[in-house]
Every structure is written in C-alpha cells, then in structure tokens.
Amino acid sequence: MGSFEYRVSLHPVEDFREMILFCSREGSCKAEMVASEQIRKMENLLNEGGLQGWELVQANFGQDGVLVFWKRQMH
Template sequence: MENSMNLFEYEITQHSADSFREMVYFCSPEGTCRLESIPRPQIQVMEKLLNERGRKGWELLQVSFGKDGILVFWKRMIIEENE
C-alpha cells in the first residue's frame, strides 16, 4: 500500500483599492475594517477574480481588507506525477 499525502502550495495576491473604486469599506485608525455596502458591479469584479483563480485550481482561503486595497490568500493542491 502506497503512503500518500496531499501537498499544497499557497499564494498571496495584492489588489489595490483602485481595482475596487466603488467598493465601500471603512478602516479605523487601528486598521479594523468593515464593509458598508457593495454595489453589484464590484461584486462582479470580485466574482471574476474568484472564478479566474478557481479555474486554475486555486481555492480562496481568506481576504484581508486594508485602506490601500486587499490581500487575497489562496491554496491549491500540488499534483505530482508518479515516476
């Protein structure tokens, strides 16, 4: 019986606030942010990002909002070919 283990790789992408001009989120001076409202066009921008990455095998782990933009944390399984 072969011992198999799932292997993963991770990636963090940055997206500037300009990419989400109409997304309304507010950050306190301490860096705590909250969403107030998200217009439909901005939801579509986020859907496009998620779908593009998902088609490449990436799974969304977390999105971190900041005053200058967002950090998106991704993971995907590494598929190794048997030798």
C-alpha cells in the same frame, strides 16, 4: 493527506474601493450596500483563481487594496 502550495496576491484599492467602505456610519453593514460592479469584480477575481485550481483561503480588505490568500493541491 495531500500537499498544498500557496499564493498571495495584492489587488489595488482602485479595483475595490466601494467594497472596502460598505458600512454605514452607524456601523450597519449590509451586502446590498456594495455596488454590483464591485461584486462582479470580486466574482471575476475568484473565478479566475478557481479556473487555475486555486481555492480562496482568505481576503483582507485594507486602505491599500485587497490581499488575497490562495491554496491549491499539489499533484
């Protein structure tokens, strides 16, 4: 089994404001309620990490932004 290295990155709430608040008041959450610009920003973030060999482990959305956990195999 290989060894991994890990990285944690924080991305400001301004970049993902609409993605954090995508549920209705009734509690219904649908992907189409997320603005397409917000989806593109997330895709770009994930693709940038992927190009450097990082794999997304988890993304946590909070009032201060998005905390992203990455891992990649060490060579």
